[in-house]
Amino acid sequence: MTNTSTGIFEEVREFPDPSAARRFSALVGLDHMKERLLKEARLLLDPQSLLDWSKKYHHQKLQLIDFFRDRPPLFIFAGDVGTGKTALAETFGDAVAREADIRITLYALSLNARGTGAVGEMTSLISKAFNEVKQAATPPTRHSGKHRSGIVLLIDEADALAQSRELAQMHHEDRAGVNALIRGVDDLATGNLPAIVVMCTNRLDALDPAIRRRAAVTFAFTRPNEAQRHAFLQPVLEELGFNSRQIQSVVATTGATNGRAYGYTYSDLAQRLLPGLLLAAYPDRAVSFDLATEVVEKHPPTPPFQAEGLGRKAE
Ligand SMILES: Nc1ncnc2c1ncn2[C@@H]1O[C@H](COP(=O)(O)OP(=O)(O)O)[C@@H](O)[C@H]1O
Ligand SMILES: [Mg+2]
Known part of the structure; x- marks a missing residue:
């Protein structure tokens, strides 16, 4: 710098x-x-x-x-x-x-x-x-x-x-x-x-x-679609030993699902979900698929800006 x-x-x-x-x-x-x-x-x-x-x-x-x-x-x-x-x-x-x-x-x-x-x-x-x-x-x-x-x-x-x-x-x-x-x-x-x-x-x-x-x-x-979430998550989860069905499951649950109209942003995945996964496992166990499922539930995606009703004026 x-x-x-x-x-x-x-x-x-x-x-x-x-x-x-x-x-x-x-x-x-x-x-x-x-x-x-x-x-x-x-x-x-x-x-x-x-x-x-x-x-x-x-x-x-x-x-x-x-x-x-x-x-x-x-x-x-x-x-x-x-x-x-x-x-x-x-x-x-x-x-x-x-x-x-x-x-x-x-x-x-x-x-x-x-x-x-x-x-x-x-x-x-x-x-x-x-x-x-x-x-x-x-x-x-x-x-x-x-x-x-x-x-x-x-x-x-x-x-x-x-x-x-x-x-x-x-x-x-x-x-x-x-x-x-x-x-x-x-x-x-x-x-x-x-x-x-x-x-x-x-x-x-x-x-x-x-x-x-x-x-x-x-x-x-835009927020990542399914293929993009897959591209983002796959190398990280594969390294942790997740099989392709498990990876697909994480990809699906981080999308618009269960009545939620929006999925995870890249930063939701990169800065909250994955670090959250590490913290949940550290220091005394390995990261497992079950743990990932729990962590996903604990870290819901950021609502879209509009949905927060902040900073927007009626025009
Ligand atoms: N398209 C992307 N692919 C991979 N990671 C991303 C992507 N977009 C954002 N991220 C992750 O989220 C972080 C925050 O993104 P940022 O560029 O600050 O978002 P914005 O400026 O759109 O609000 C990045 O540093 C990166 O770790
Ligand atoms: Mg920015």
Whole structure:
């Protein structure tokens, strides 16, 4: 972990980094997002490869390329809590760094962690973050036009921006934070800078439409389905000596079952159920299928955000 000059970021991390690689590859069910992100990043870092492609297959520089290039480099990760938004956002930079053999730096900002979310505070935080990223992102220097380093700016819990807007409406400043964000993203795009902005949110509908419209892609993160739970649990349970019927049973009971309309999130499995299983067995017995069945009952899944009736206003 490196130091930042201003300390406005929670975290600045440089890739490649083996622990990020491990976390990235452990993420299940996000393959199409991973592929898309890597492809987008490759094109951003190596714009020349797009021209080469255009000339090779169409014998000219296509107008299509400009449409692609003029998009703001904004990606929205939206969906239920515990489905891998933060984990993917924090680690895909490592895969990009390895693939392109360059240095990628992650600048992570979490808006929710920022006190009251008062509008002026949020706005200046966002402006500062973009300024710093802009300074750190160097335009391509070499003749090839290929970038030698890249930046991922992560704005986690971006729905806090909407909360600030709700407050701000009283102060007739309601668009300030949103505008700062839009300006920042547009600046990065027009400067041809090698930076990708990722915004994560559990409440997509709370994000300003102007921001949502700007996103090159909005990825929808969901709870794991049966096959994904299987992919996640199978190696862990197999190692414990569970047979395939027992594994299937755990997979089934962690889904929507017994009148419950939702299954376990990835974090329910990774951070509660499996550690709970270990604690139940430690220190004086082995993990058994019967124990797992008990532990599943003790650790029900997190209700979906909506079902809690928290933080959502009737619109
Ligand atoms: N798709 C996934 N595959 C495997 N593990 C996951 C996945 N999504 C989340 N997890 C686990 O749950 C933890 C919390 O996920 P996180 O990315 O913080 O969720 P979110 O930001 O969507 O609320 C991760 O660190 C990881 O251990
Ligand atoms: Mg998160």
